Amino acid sequence: MGMLGNVFLTFYRVTTRHPLYAALDLLGLSFGVAVFVCLSLYIRFETSYERWIPNADQIYEVRIRFTMPGKPAAFTDHSPTALLDTLNEDYPDVIGARLWQEDADIRKGETFTRERETLVDPAFFRIFELPLVAGDKASLSEPGRVLLSESMARKYLPHGQGVGASIRLADGEGSVSYVVAGILADVPRNSDFDFGIVRLLTPQTFAAHPRWDELGVLPMRTWVRLPDKQAADRLDASFDDMTDRHLGKRDNGEPMHTLFTDRLIPLTAMHLNDPRSRSALYTLGLVALLGLVVAAINHVNLATALAGMRAREVAVRRTLGGTRGTLAGQFLLEAMLTSLLAWIGGLSLVEMALPLLNQAAGLSLSLAYGADGVFFLSMMGAVVLLGLLSGLYPAFVLSRFQPAQVLASSRFPTGGRLGLWVREALVMLQFTVVAVFFILTWGFFAQIDHLKTTDLGFRRDGLLVTKSTRDAAMTPALLRQVWAAMRHTPGVASVGSAETWPGEEDGFSHAVLTVPERAGIKVAGLRAAIDADFFAAYGASLLAGRFLDPALPADGTPSGGAPLHVVLNAKMAKALGFESPEQAVGRALDLYGKPLEVVGVVGDLRFGSPKEEQEGVYYYVAPAAERHVMAVRYEGVSEAEIRARLALAWHSVAPDVPLELASAQDSLEKYYAPDRVRSRLFGVAAAGSALIGCLGLYGMAAFGASRRMLELAIRKVLGATRGTVVRLLVRRFLRPVLLANLLAAPIAYWTLSQWLVQFEDRIAITPLPFIAAAGAVTAIALMTVTALSFAAGSREPGRILRNE
Amino acid sequence: MIALKHISRLYRSDEIETTALLDVNLSINRGEFVAIMGPSGCGKSTLLNILGTIDRPTTGAYMFEGADLATMSEAGLAEHRANHLGFIFQSFNLVDDLTIRENIELGLLYRKNLSGSRKAMVEEAMDQVGIAHRARHYPHQLSGGQQQRAAIARAIVGAPSLLLADEPTGNLDSENGHQVMEILKSLNAGGVTVIMVTHSQSQADQASRVVNILDGRMVLSVNRVPA
Numbered sequence A: 001m002g003m004l005g006n007v008f009l010t011f012y013r014v015t016t017r018h019p020l021y022a023a024l025d026l027l028g029l030s031f032g033v034a035v036f037v038c039l040s041l042y043i044r045f046e047t048s049y050e051r052w053i054p055n056a057d058q059i060y061e062v063r064i065r066f067t068m069p070g071k072p073a074a075f076t077d078h079s080p081t082a083l084l085d086t087l088n089e090d091y092p093d094v095i096g097a098r099l100w101q102e103d104a105d106i107r108k109g110e111t112f113t114r115e116r117e118t119l120v121d122p123a124f125f126r127i128f129e130l131p132l133v134a135g136d137k138a139s140l141s142e143p144g145r146v147l148l149s150e151s152m153a154r155k156y157l158p159h160g161q162g163v164g165a166s167i168r169l170a171d172g173e174g175s176v177s178y179v180v181a182g183i184l185a186d187v188p189r190n191s192d193f194d195f196g197i198v199r200l201l202t203p204q205t206f207a208a209h210p211r212w213d214e215l216g217v218l219p220m221r222t223w224v225r226l227p228d229k230q231a232a233d234r235l236d237a238s239f240d241d242m243t244d245r246h247l248g249k250r251d252n253g254e255p256m257h258t259l260f261t262d263r264l265i266p267l268t269a270m271h272l273n274d275p276r277s278r279s280a281l282y283t284l285g286l287v288a289l290l291g292l293v294v295a296a297i298n299h300v301n302l303a304t305a306l307a308g309m310r311a312r313e314v315a316v317r318r319t320l321g322g323t324r325g326t327l328a329g330q331f332l333l334e335a336m337l338t339s340l341l342a343w344i345g346g347l348s349l350v351e352m353a354l355p356l357l358n359q360a361a362g363l364s365l366s367l368a369y370g371a372d373g374v375f376f377l378s379m380m381g382a383v384v385l386l387g388l389l390s391g392l393y394p395a396f397v398l399s400r401f402q403p404a405q406v407l408a409s410s411r412f413p414t415g416g417r418l419g420l421w422v423r424e425a426l427v428m429l430q431f432t433v434v435a436v437f438f439i440l441t442w443g444f445f446a447q448i449d450h451l452k453t454t455d456l457g458f459r460r461d462g463l464l465v466t467k468s469t470r471d472a473a474m475t476p477a478l479l480r481q482v483w484a485a486m487r488h489t490p491g492v493a494s495v496g497s498a499e500t501w502p503g504e505e506d507g508f509s510h511a512v513l514t515v516p517e518r519a520g521i522k523v524a525g526l527r528a529a530i531d532a533d534f535f536a537a538y539g540a541s542l543l544a545g546r547f548l549d550p551a552l553p554a555d556g557t558p559s560g561g562a563p564l565h566v567v568l569n570a571k572m573a574k575a576l577g578f579e580s581p582e583q584a585v586g587r588a589l590d591l592y593g594k595p596l597e598v599v600g601v602v603g604d605l606r607f608g609s610p611k612e613e614q615e616g617v618y619y620y621v622a623p624a625a626e627r628h629v630m631a632v633r634y635e636g637v638s639e640a641e642i643r644a645r646l647a648l649a650w651h652s653v654a655p656d657v658p659l660e661l662a663s664a665q666d667s668l669e670k671y672y673a674p675d676r677v678r679s680r681l682f683g684v685a686a687a688g689s690a691l692i693g694c695l696g697l698y699g700m701a702a703f704g705a706s707r708r709m710l711e712l713a714i715r716k717v718l719g720a721t722r723g724t725v726v727r728l729l730v731r732r733f734l735r736p737v738l739l740a741n742l743l744a745a746p747i748a749y750w751t752l753s754q755w756l757v758q759f760e761d762r763i764a765i766t767p768l769p770f771i772a773a774a775g776a777v778t779a780i781a782l783m784t785v786t787a788l789s790f791a792a793g794s795r796e797p798g799r800i801l802r803n804e
Numbered sequence B: 001m002i003a004l005k006h007i008s009r010l011y012r013s014d015e016i017e018t019t020a021l022l023d024v025n026l027s028i029n030r031g032e033f034v035a036i037m038g039p040s041g042c043g044k045s046t047l048l049n050i051l052g053t054i055d056r057p058t059t060g061a062y063m064f065e066g067a068d069l070a071t072m073s074e075a076g077l078a079e080h081r082a083n084h085l086g087f088i089f090q091s092f093n094l095v096d097d098l099t100i101r102e103n104i105e106l107g108l109l110y111r112k113n114l115s116g117s118r119k120a121m122v123e124e125a126m127d128q129v130g131i132a133h134r135a136r137h138y139p140h141q142l143s144g145g146q147q148q149r150a151a152i153a154r155a156i157v158g159a160p161s162l163l164l165a166d167e168p169t170g171n172l173d174s175e176n177g178h179q180v181m182e183i184l185k186s187l188n189a190g191g192v193t194v195i196m197v198t199h200s201q202s203q204a205d206q207a208s209r210v211v212n213i214l215d216g217r218m219v220l221s222v223n224r225v226p227a
């Protein structure tokens, strides 16, 4: 048996001789690995968006960057139809294609359902080489052809039919029957795309949308494929010139690209394009590592404590010619073996926990060892490396023992005062991490709950909204019938309509207002097309003046150059320089030369993300054709009941249009969902770390108790009660935990305030989570140590003394 | 074989200074059986530990077959111990977690060049002390005498030229103590130099030389004619 064999043998023997410590060590590390792997899987999932598309690295979207006066540069997520023509003209070598989406109604049996339909230029498939499971894309260019995804085909085609079957779509081009040219593979979960129904943009499509050619209309997403990063950088850098070449100078003489220009966004960066999402992922990555570190500290502590017990072994090895180096190597190798076992244990835990985690956090993570080999190997590498690092200190302590002293006595050294101090500091570090996680989890959830219930300037309860009124079949006449039918439904208090709804603030158009009496003040904001019942339906609060009145022509269609009456939100009134809402009322404004007059100011209706600054908005009564979204306020009936009644009323006037109603709360959900998912994962890490910390603490307390068994026995013989003995042990192990609470408070406070900055409407940080975390962390630590101390304190002193 | 010149060893701990050895001069020839005697706390173990290079003298020179051990590196000393020395302790110091055979194998683990097969050497050492039938037991399953014989087997398995024994019979009854003495004597007869700390006059009488120590000083070194 050689040196390596001896290491394995000794590792095996030590593990089986001290099963409690070995189990605590291994269990703690396994939990650490599990936390690490779970969070890594999530990060992996979030960063793998669109990588399923072949050559994803070569695909870029062209987006428009615009710089509104007084605001930082922002990007539109759509582009004008003409952008592709300009690209083709200036860069004939670049492959470019457009994508446009609309809703299509499909009849299935007696009912219509609505699906998303994607229309693309033929060159799109040279950019996105979407995998097909049947048929071919080439025949798509024949008239009246469509591609369906597998699940769409399953849903709408008669059983057993596929390529060659026909399907009727009702959309902006009317109700047309298409022949299925091919079946696309379903889009995986890590994608923001929806390729359920795909067909080509045709001259008919453009004919059906005459407004597409108007200035400022951005219906398309425009994609290009470039051979490499250098080509992309070159193209990106030339866009400013392209803009200036085609559009010349601004009114103020500056080149046009200072107002808007084009930029390339890589396809793979699109999902995490928001820097806040990226930093949230970095944070989770850090948390994943910290979970592992907390577990590694367990190993450091337990291995160092056990080192005392193994002093004799070390000393003997030294007398037999073992050097410090070979001994240190032995302990490092043991640490590595432990972390390898923990890796296996951790993966087993993940296998068990993943279904629960997926359900709790609304995710679909999975362990795909085969497909993700490199990812798993690098995670394993990280775990083993950390295991190795955690072996350094015990190896150092062990190889430092002086053999002469150990061998002469029957006592074991404990690694000295230094060892004790280091171990206490490490326990403190662990529980600091645990307490910080605790406080942050609390803070995250408090903020998310706050957003769910905070005043958004409109009443969320009793409010249903629908976009079904956007349907292509909705003529203005039919719209008015639908509104009337809704209004007459029993239980409905009011029905309003507007251009957009909560959760889609950017559905409003951008506009720049000026105040004529104060030349030069230009304020960018949103113009919101509404009807006069909009405010009543949403339950907006009037701050000054009056709401808009359908009976007054000037509130909707002013005649002969009279100003259009508008209502401002508080933000806009302030941005325009009015000191109070009252001051704004009656004032004249100018919209690109068109006169407006303020008749009222309302509190901000927050339709946008809680992380975006509220925009200034002015509301005006617009023609029916511009108000596609309907809001219904109901009273005195349950939601289920009103939904049923509305569906019935709707069906009686618009049977061919599917109705989809959402509660206002649901339509805002997308703003909260990512934070909620991440907070839940964070909570999982917090709970995991607390568990790991307690395992470690239990191990340390158990070790301390066993080391002091003789002392405790003698104390009891001398008359100490079990209570004194318990107090003695508890005090020792509680000190680092109490210190950890003190240390955690400022760290958590700082981190939480950094996180909260992104919300305009945020909770105040109260002492409550800090106190609760300190209480909870101390309580679980106390329970861990006390349970053990009682066992130790209850032991028969006679037996211990006889055995010594 | 061994020459100690002006060896002193001071212990400093918490303001207290203890002189464990003071100006010890000692030469030992190959093949001697030296017994070290003296009252408790006089520095016997300290001297043995210095001879075994697991403790370093504060001052003085230590020559071993012409090599200066006082200035040798840590790694050099480790190799020296692996190739030339064998240790036996009063408290046996077997590794609890290893079987008797594995404990004895440890004695070969750090040796670079082995004369024969590892297994054969272990078997031979076990036969020599009569412990072969306990090879697969753990130390705590053995009596004190058996444990000490196993410890001797571990010390001699690598065929050391110098065997250091610190009160090897101190924890044993007279019957077992006698057995251990017989083993040490036969090893000495086979050419191994033995240095042994003992409190027993009868054991000292069986040595070829007795070194007496008092308060860290060597007071008397008596050569005896082997009986």
Ligand SMILES: Nc1ncnc2c1ncn2[C@@H]1O[C@H](COP(=O)(O)OP(=O)(O)O)[C@@H](O)[C@H]1O
Residues within 6 Å of the ligand: A405, B011, B012, B013, B018, B019, B020, B038, B039, B040, B041, B042, B043, B044, B045, B046, B047
């Ligand atoms: N590590 C140490 N630190 C301080 N003093 C020590 C240490 N080891 C031994 N001594 C002291 O050195 C003296 C000699 O010790 P030792 O050689 O063990 O004596 P013996 O083996 O003869 O009983 C004693 O006074 C002892 O207290």
Ligand SMILES: [Mg+2]
Residues within 6 Å of the ligand: B044, B045
């Ligand atoms: Mg002694």
